[in-house]
Amino acid sequence: MTTTASRATGAAEGFKPWTRPEMAARLAKDIPEGWCVNLGIGIPLLVSNFVKGREVIFHSENGIVGMGGLQKPEELEPWLVNAGKQNVNLVTGASIVHHADSFAMIRGGHIDLCVLGAFEVAENGDFANWTTSLTDGVPAVGGAMDLAVGAKRLWVIMDHTSKDGRPKLLERCALPLTALKAVSRVYTNFAVIDVGPQGFEVIDMAPGLSMEALEAQTGAKLKRKAA
Amino acid sequence: MVVGKAAIRCFGVAEASISDSIAAARVQGHPVQGRKQEIMIDKRVTSIADAMKGIKDGSTVLFGGFGAVGHPGQLIDGLIEHGAKDLTLVGNNAGSGRVEPLVRLLATGRVRKIICSFPRSAGSVVFDEMHKSGKLELELVPQGTLAERIRAAGAGVPAFYTPTAYGTALGEGKEVREFNGRMYLLEHAIRADVALVEAWQADRWGNLTYKLSGRNFNPIMATAAELTIVQAQHIVELGALGPEHIHTPGVYVNRVVHVPYGDPAPALVTTA
Numbered sequence: 363m364t365t366t367a368s369r370a371t372g373a374a375e376g377f378k379p380w381t382r383p384e385m386a387a388r389l390a391k392d393i394p395e396g397w398c399v400n401l402g403i404g405i406p407l408l409v410s411n412f413v414k415g416r417e418v419i420f421h422s423e424n425g426i427v428g429m430g431g432l433q434k435p436e437e438l439e440p441w442l443v444n445a446g447k448q449n450v451n452l453v454t455g456a457s458i459v460h461h462a463d464s465f466a467m468i469r470g471g472h473i474d475l476c477v478l479g480a481f482e483v484a485e486n487g488d489f490a491n492w493t494t495s496l497t498d499g500v501p502a503v504g505g506a507m508d509l510a511v512g513a514k515r516l517w518v519i520m521d522h523t524s525k526d527g528r529p530k531l532l533e534r535c536a537l538p539l540t541a542l543k544a545v546s547r548v549y550t551n552f553a554v555i556d557v558g559p560q561g562f563e564v565i566d567m568a569p570g571l572s573m574e575a576l577e578a579q580t581g582a583k584l585k586r587k588a589a
Numbered sequence: 590m591v592v593g594k595a596a597i598r599c600f601g602v603a604e605a606s607i608s609d610s611i612a613a614a615r616v617q618g619h620p621v622q623g624r625k626q627e628i629m630i631d632k633r634v635t636s637i638a639d640a641m642k643g644i645k646d647g648s649t650v651l652f653g654g655f656g657a658v659g660h661p662g663q664l665i666d667g668l669i670e671h672g673a674k675d676l677t678l679v680g681n682n683a684g685s686g687r688v689e690p691l692v693r694l695l696a697t698g699r700v701r702k703i704i705c706s707f708p709r710s711a712g713s714v715v716f717d718e719m720h721k722s723g724k725l726e727l728e729l730v731p732q733g734t735l736a737e738r739i740r741a742a743g744a745g746v747p748a749f750y751t752p753t754a755y756g757t758a759l760g761e762g763k764e765v766r767e768f769n770g771r772m773y774l775l776e777h778a779i780r781a782d783v784a785l786v787e788a789w790q791a792d793r794w795g796n797l798t799y800k801l802s803g804r805n806f807n808p809i810m811a812t813a814a815e816l817t818i819v820q821a822q823h824i825v826e827l828g829a830l831g832p833e834h835i836h837t838p839g840v841y842v843n844r845v846v847h848v849p850y851g852d853p854a855p856a857l858v859t860t861a
Contacts, residue, residue, distance in 0.1 A: 423732060424655045424805050440658070440855040441801040447656040447710075447856050458801060460808040460836075461655075461681075462740035465733030469751065496758055500717055501729055502709035503759065508733030511752040542756040 377570030379522075379551040387412040388566070389477065389519055389549045397474035398427070400509055403446035405519050406477040419453075421473055423505040425464040428456025445505065465505070468512035476513035478506060480520050480545075482535040485561035485582040487545045489518060490537035503540075510541035522550035522579055529581035531555065531562060552576055556587055563587035632795040632845045633824065637667035640818045640846040644673045648782040651739065651810040652680040652691070656710070657853040659803030661787040661820045664846075665690035668785070674699035679739070679779055681732065681806060683708035683716035695719055704779065706732035729759060734776055736809060742778035743812025743841070751776055784814035788837070788845075791821035792828075795842025796835045803853075804836065811841045820848035 380388065382405055390412035393399060398419040401407050410420055410431060420429040422444045429444060430451030437451070444450045459467070467473060480491040489510070493501040510516055523529055531548065547565075548555045553576055554566040565587045567576060577584050634640050641664075644650075650668070654660025668676075669690065678700050684691035692715045694700060708716050708727060719725035730738070731753045741749055750773035754760040764775035786807045789800035797819060799807055811817045824847045 422802075424802055426802060438855055439801070440852040441803050443656060443658050443802050443856060447658075449856050458804055460804050461732070461736040461806045462809045465736050469733055469737075469753065500709045500713070500720055500727070502707045503729055503731050504707045505732035507731040507757060507759065508753045511755070512733070538758045539756060 377568055377572075377575070380568050381551070382408060383411070385519055385549050385551055388554065389517065392547075393418055393475065398472065400468065400473050400476045400513060402476070402478040402506070402509070403444075404479045406479060407444075407446070409477055409519070421464075421467065422450070423461075423464055423468070423509070425459045425461060426450070426452065426456065427459065427467070428453045430456075465508050465512070468505070468508055471512065471514055473509075473513040474515070476509040476516050477519055478509065478516065478540075480518045480530070480540075480548075481524075481537050482530050482532055483518050483520075483545050483548050483557070484532050484535045485557065486534075487543040487557045488535050488539055489516075489541065489545045490535045491518075491540045493538055496538055506540050510544040515546050516541075516544050517547045517549065518545050519549045522552040522576075529579055532581040533583075552579060555584070558587070561585070630839070631793045632839065632842055633791075633793050634844050634846050637663060637820075637846055637848070638670065640664065640820075640844045641667045641671040643816070644668065644671055644783055646673050647675045648673060649677040649679065649779070651779075651781045651784040651806075651814055652678060653784075653786050653805060653807035653810050655681055655802065655805040656856070657689075658801075659787045659799060659805045659807050660691075660853070661785040662690040663848045663850060664785040664787075664818060664820050665694055669694050669697060672699075676700045677702045677704065679704040679735075679781060681706055681735070682710050683713055685710045685712040685714075687715060692716070695725065698724060700725060702726035702728065704728040704730060704735070706730055706735050731759060735779075736806065738776055738779040739806065739813045740809045742780040743809060746778060748775055748777045750774065779813065781810075781814040782816065784810040784817040786811050786817060786819045786837075786842075788819050788821045790823045790825050790830060791819055791842075791845045792825050792830060792839070793845075794827060795819065795837075795839030795845055796827075796830050797821070797837040797839070797842065798830060798834065799836050808837050811837045816844070817842050819845045820850075821845055822849050822851075823847075 386408035390409050395416045398421055400421045401409055421427050422429045430453045433449040480489045482490045492503045492506050545557050552568050553564055556563040562584050564584050695715050720727055734753050752773050755772045755774050760774050766773055788797040790798040819842055
């Protein structure tokens with residue numbers, strides 16, 4: 363564990379961490395054609411830029427099935443927003459449902475994949491992404507807890523370490539949980555890691571990164587996923 | 590049924606005798622004097638003040654909207670004018686800035702409690718101040734649980750089990766039950782006194798359509814209150830909405846007021 367910014371960006375280890383678009387592209391590569399996918403706000407939304415040419419249906423918690431990209435100024439339709447309240451387009455074949463139907467779709471297991479950001483992910487699949495404190499400030503949860511337990515699978519996309527260099531993949535989460543045993547895979551700027559029955563299993567690493575260097579940035583045991 | 594037949598006959602008379610000018614007046618949302626008694630069902634009211642009549646202190650009030658889209662801001666302004674206090678509000682967000690109606694309602698101090706999923710929007714300063722100073726109670730509810738608690742109320746279901754929030758801080762103190770090896774929480778329906786709904790089109794029966802993502806919580810909220818009040822951008826003739834295109838049948842609706850306010854503020858973001 364280290365606290366220097368240079369090590370957090372990987373420079374000291376002599377490897378090049380993936381950029382956010384690269385992380386999103388890496389995740390998008392693993393989404394099969396035909397899936398219905400919910401993307402959380404922030405980094406997860408970038409994933410939609412990397413599925414072009416494939417029919418992947420994007421779901422937005424506020425009742426959109428078949429969400430397209432962000433609107434351009436010349437195509438403004440203020441009556442269409444995504445979960446982050448950004449103006450978005452619909453794709454051909456899209457539909458609109460009300461909020462209870464949208465979450466019935468989620469809770470009922472009709473969404474193949476949800477991609478969320480996180481503050482912490484534990485080796486048993488617990489994760490924390492909704493508040494850093496139950497006592498300070500005003501917490502807001504939105505649809506994260508419903509998505510985490512309802513989608514068929516939950517992948518997290520996040521930086522491997524916090525801004526001050528602390529590991530975000532841990533043996534146990536310290537922050538208030540969003541859901542228990544929910545995460546099945548994590549895409550970070552350093553690696554792609556499955557949450558297996560015995561903990562974290564490394565599938566892929568950023569070019570030039572060693573297992574030892576990755577372990578040094580991780581707060582739990584890692585093993586290589588058997589091919 | 591006798592009542593039904595009488596109603597149909599009466600509508601026939603009224604509809605057949607409507608002149609173009611009267612029809613035009615109705616499209617503007619102004620019931621025509623001398624005609625109203627011929628119409629068995631007419632939920633249109635001519636002013637927001639009329640729409641607010643009878644709302645009592647201590648009411649639980651549902652309000653639609655996901656951010657600004659589908660949010661009945663003019664009805665909330667009407668609620669401020671009406672003056673009811675000791676309110677419990679139920680909606681997804683707690684407003685942002687200092688000028689929007691929801692925020693101004695909070696600032697009056699007439700709201701005791703807000704039940705919502707995402708109070709921490711950008712610039713939700715008034716909510717923050719009121720909550721931190723202990724003047725406004727918050728019940729934070731996961732968004733899907735919030736929607737289902739409202740839907741359940743409208744469907745006559747008093748409570749239901751959901752896996753959402755099990756094992757988290759938001760599940761503490763709730764009844765837990767295992768079904769097929771998975772743990773669930775008991776969540777109670779939210780039945781309200783008043784629902785404030787924003788619709789795109791409405792007819793005099795209170796049949797409604799919603800525009801695009803303006804639908805959000807509005808259809809379920811319309812079902813879950815003793816008094817459902819709708820602000821509609823467009824009032825249309827009965828029959829203008831195709832039966833398979835009506836999102837909310839008028840059976841759920843009590844009052845409709847014509848509020849052609851235009852579009853919600855765009856939230857255009859060109860980079861993400």
